[in-house]
Amino acid sequence: MSATATAALAASATVTSLPHAETAPVVRDTRPLRLITCGSVDDGKSTLIGRLLWDTKAVKEDQAASLHRDSGKQNDLGLPDFALLLDGLQAEREQGITIDVAYRYFSTDKRSFIVADTPGHEQYTRNMATGASTADLAVLLVDARAGLLEQTRRHATIASLMGIRQFVLAVNKIDLTGYDRAGFEKIAHDFKELALSLGIRQVTAIPMSALKGENVVYRGTDAMPWYEGPTLVETLELATVRSAQTVGFRLPVQRVSRPGESFRGYQGTVAGGSVKPGDSVAILPSGMIANVTKIVTFDLVRNAAVAGDAITLVLDRQVDVARGDMIVSLESQPQIGLAFDAQIVALQPSGIEPGKRYWLKSGSRRQRVTVQPASQLDLKTGKWHHHAEALPMNAIGKVHLAFDEIAIFDPYEQNRTTGAFILIDPDTNNTVAGGMITARRNDIGGIHENDRRVILSLPADLADQIMASEAFANRRDEVDIRRTTAGRAAELLDDLDN
Amino acid sequence: MPDTRPDVELKNPAPSKPPLDPHLKALENEAIHIFREVAAEFERPVMLYSIGKDSSVLLHLARKAFYPGRVPFPLVHINTGWKFPEMIDFRDETAKRYDLDLIEHRNPRGVAENITPFTHGSALYTDIMKTEALRQALDAGQYDAAFGGARRDEEASRAKERIYSFRTPDHKWDPRNQRPELWNVYNGMIRKGESVRAFPLSNWTEVDIWRYIQAEDIPLVPLYYAKKRKFVERDGMLLWAEDPRFEALPGEQVQEDYIRFRTLGCWPLTGAIRSTASNLEEVIAELEIATVSERQGRAIDRDQAGSMEKKKREGYF
Ligand SMILES: Nc1nc2c(ncn2[C@@H]2O[C@H](COP(=O)(O)OP(=O)(O)O)[C@@H](O)[C@H]2O)c(=O)[nH]1
Numbered sequence: 001m002s003a004t005a006t007a008a009l010a011a012s013a014t015v016t017s018l019p020h021a022e023t024a025p026v027v028r029d030t031r032p033l034r035l036i037t038c039g040s041v042d043d044g045k046s047t048l049i050g051r052l053l054w055d056t057k058a059v060k061e062d063q064a065a066s067l068h069r070d071s072g073k074q075n076d077l078g079l080p081d082f083a084l085l086l087d088g089l090q091a092e093r094e095q096g097i098t099i100d101v102a103y104r105y106f107s108t109d110k111r112s113f114i115v116a117d118t119p120g121h122e123q124y125t126r127n128m129a130t131g132a133s134t135a136d137l138a139v140l141l142v143d144a145r146a147g148l149l150e151q152t153r154r155h156a157t158i159a160s161l162m163g164i165r166q167f168v169l170a171v172n173k174i175d176l177t178g179y180d181r182a183g184f185e186k187i188a189h190d191f192k193e194l195a196l197s198l199g200i201r202q203v204t205a206i207p208m209s210a211l212k213g214e215n216v217v218y219r220g221t222d223a224m225p226w227y228e229g230p231t232l233v234e235t236l237e238l239a240t241v242r243s244a245q246t247v248g249f250r251l252p253v254q255r256v257s258r259p260g261e262s263f264r265g266y267q268g269t270v271a272g273g274s275v276k277p278g279d280s281v282a283i284l285p286s287g288m289i290a291n292v293t294k295i296v297t298f299d300l301v302r303n304a305a306v307a308g309d310a311i312t313l314v315l316d317r318q319v320d321v322a323r324g325d326m327i328v329s330l331e332s333q334p335q336i337g338l339a340f341d342a343q344i345v346a347l348q349p350s351g352i353e354p355g356k357r358y359w360l361k362s363g364s365r366r367q368r369v370t371v372q373p374a375s376q377l378d379l380k381t382g383k384w385h386h387h388a389e390a391l392p393m394n395a396i397g398k399v400h401l402a403f404d405e406i407a408i409f410d411p412y413e414q415n416r417t418t419g420a421f422i423l424i425d426p427d428t429n430n431t432v433a434g435g436m437i438t439a440r441r442n443d444i445g446g447i448h449e450n451d452r453r454v455i456l457s458l459p460a461d462l463a464d465q466i467m468a469s470e471a472f473a474n475r476r477d478e479v480d481i482r483r484t485t486a487g488r489a490a491e492l493l494d495d496l497d498n
Numbered sequence: 499m500p501d502t503r504p505d506v507e508l509k510n511p512a513p514s515k516p517p518l519d520p521h522l523k524a525l526e527n528e529a530i531h532i533f534r535e536v537a538a539e540f541e542r543p544v545m546l547y548s549i550g551k552d553s554s555v556l557l558h559l560a561r562k563a564f565y566p567g568r569v570p571f572p573l574v575h576i577n578t579g580w581k582f583p584e585m586i587d588f589r590d591e592t593a594k595r596y597d598l599d600l601i602e603h604r605n606p607r608g609v610a611e612n613i614t615p616f617t618h619g620s621a622l623y624t625d626i627m628k629t630e631a632l633r634q635a636l637d638a639g640q641y642d643a644a645f646g647g648a649r650r651d652e653e654a655s656r657a658k659e660r661i662y663s664f665r666t667p668d669h670k671w672d673p674r675n676q677r678p679e680l681w682n683v684y685n686g687m688i689r690k691g692e693s694v695r696a697f698p699l700s701n702w703t704e705v706d707i708w709r710y711i712q713a714e715d716i717p718l719v720p721l722y723y724a725k726k727r728k729f730v731e732r733d734g735m736l737l738w739a740e741d742p743r744f745e746a747l748p749g750e751q752v753q754e755d756y757i758r759f760r761t762l763g764c765w766p767l768t769g770a771i772r773s774t775a776s777n778l779e780e781v782i783a784e785l786e787i788a789t790v791s792e793r794q795g796r797a798i799d800r801d802q803a804g805s806m807e808k809k810k811r812e813g814y815f
Contacts, residue, residue: 031523103658105703107705130678255537267563296565296566299515310534312565323538422681431678434681
């Protein structure tokens with residue numbers, strides 16, 4: 001065969017990867033559900049993901065073909081070794097383990113799914129944290145013969161720390177227990193207790209055989225007539241996608257659009273709440289106030305935007321807004337300050353050094369920060385221990401963050417976008433930690449002991465006018481603002497006088 | 499750069515379209531977010547434009563991301579000299595219609611040495627006219643970020659690719675040493691000479707691409723649609739035979755029939771399929787029929803999946 005023809009065949013290999021995950025154009029009424037799968041080595045995670053892709057017809061022909069070709073090891077059902085489907089990089093294939101986060105895609109006619117596939121080895125906490133950061137739901141695998149392991153607790157702890165509130169416990173290899181109902185129920189019960197101890201209430205336990213495809217996509221009624229609950233896919237189809245939990249509108253400004261003299265728009269992705277024309281908003285950190293006049297998108301000038309929407313916002317007055325600022329609702333504002341508490345996951349061999357200055361990026365804002373470790377989580381026991389030294393790779397720690405300039409956050413619990421950040425090592429430019437804000441620290445907060453302070457109680461509209469002034473904006477970071485009701489203000493002032 | 503054009507008038511470019519379903523909307527939002535982030539963080543971004551369907555989607559998203567402004571970076575097209583003329587026409591019309599800065603680059607060494615797919619073999623040709631040419635173009639423009647249309651579902655080795663994929667000054671990619679990527683917080687910090695490839699379509703599947711093209715009415719090169727075209731069958735491939743440089747081999751007979759292309763590239767390396775699907779609806783319908791037969795093939799005999807693939811490669815359907 002000529003060289004050209006060989007190349008042509010190679011080229012045509014990509015041609016034949018047909019989209020065939022669905023039979024008809026389906027209108028999807030939700031955005032994709034993002035999930036993470038975790039399990040210990042040999043619990044059957046690769047088999048399960050392979051099974052999901054295979055039974056939902058997400059395996060492309062060329063992949064299927066090479067699977068059959070490469071699969072020396074075929075199981076007793078004559079099916080290929082699904083794990084081969086998943087191995088991305090040559091080096092990993094050779095070592096036989098996966099060492100990084102890979103993303104897989106499949107869909108049913110109800111919904112589509114993005115799976116973050118992370119390895120089970122304990123030293124890879126970093127990969128799990130990475131995969132979990134965007135996940136709505138975690139699938140935890142256990143071997144039905146072994147039940148819960150120390151690993152299971154680790155995985156559940158990391159997933160809950162990263163903000164996942166929906167868990168599926170896949171009790172796999174149930175075929176090897178003779179479909180033992182009592183065994184399954186014991187494991188399910190143990191896991192629910194574990195989950196509750198982490199504050200997780202949404203737990204579905206499913207007995208399954210990934211190998212035989214029972215209770216994954218198809219029901220396993222023949223083998224397990226006693227199980228009447230949902231299959232894995234049914235559970236996933238009904239899971240809720242994580243929405244922006246806060247009520248407060250948040251728009252981290254990515255860029256300012258000035259295509260002509262008369263137009264100035266602030267572009268970004270809504271990170272919480274919603275906005276409509278006429279709303280009053282504050283620009284942080286300056287504290288300036290303005291009103292929204294238009295929400296512009298390519299398709300139409302919209303009358304509202306909600307969390308997740310990529311928009312361009314137009315305001316009614318000339319205000320100074322730059323990339324990294326945040327446009328927020330007046331009523332419910334994020335916290336601003338120079339010191340915050342956070343939990344972080346150390347992602348690199350260099351660890352996180354006490355007192356070192358890092359770059360912190362959150363949303364579109366990047367600023368200098370000093371990190372002081374305070375305690376470290378023992379994943380074995382779930383307990384925090386005092387720890388003020390460097391946090392090694394894969395450690396999960398509580399830290400104090402001290403900023404040079406005003407920082408703007410919501411607690412991660414309330415908003416997984418405006419409460420999340422990464423740390424970047426200025427020496428290597430590498431991402432060295434992922435972090436979640438827990439609270440603002442008040443001990444520094446710009447207030448010094450000898451400062452003279454005045455507490456004012458004003459009508460909200462008057463306060464807004466004052467805050468919109470330049471004199472105010474210039475010293476915004478010296479000011480502490482709490483919004484409250486008239487009744488509560490009266491109480492507070494009474495307390496002060498007494 | 500001062501903008502001297504008249505003030506922006508906000509008009510609705512596509513007034514009558516129904517809104518996107520939430521699935522496509524979420525993918526679109528994510529892509530727009532990435533476009534804006536890269537454009538804001540990097541000094542010299544560029545978009546790699548290959549004229550195909552994924553590039554068309556990518557460009558559409560870029561226009562949406564920066565509306566009402568124009569696309570704030572140039573597009574680079576690596577021309578090998580062996581592209582279908584219809585692709586070049588489409589490219590130039592597109593650049594004009596959307597007011598784009600289009601840069602074409604062709605490897606001068608390849609041109610001087612007259613490297614062709616027929617004389618030098620596809621591997622060497624691809625290396626010089628595509629890979630080396632791309633490096634030259636990126637170096638010449640000193641671009642620190644290049645948007646590409648790659649998707650993670652394309653093949654297994656892409657499943658771990660980041661959205662910001664870091665490259666050393668000599669454009670190397672080290673899969674073992676990629677930066678972790680959490681939430682939608684991207685690390686765009688690089689040293690001089692280093693760069694990133696940015697992939698706004700990372701989380702799209704091929705089905706998503708086609709559905710989005712349909713929903714958004716995105717123009718494509720007509721080669722994706724069936725038409726009577728001249729071709730020969732060579733080594734099981736339907737090879738387009740209308741270029742003046744085409745030479746039939748002894749015994750080859752030029753035929754004319756309805757064919758179309760599923761992927762676009764250099765015509766000597768791109769096989770056509772016999773098809774009468776002459777518009778987007780028909781193309782999608784055809785893909786779906788292929789799907790069904792594929793599924794049946796699997797259901798009847800799982801071990802046939804591979805030979806099905808082989809038959810397709812050989813051009814039986
Ligand atoms: N009997 C049985 N074997 C299984 C099941 N799931 C996986 N296995 C087998 O368990 C072994 C480990 O599975 P694998 O998917 O590679 O595990 P991973 O390390 O978690 O990815 C393989 O030999 C699988 O065939 C199951 O449901 N039942």
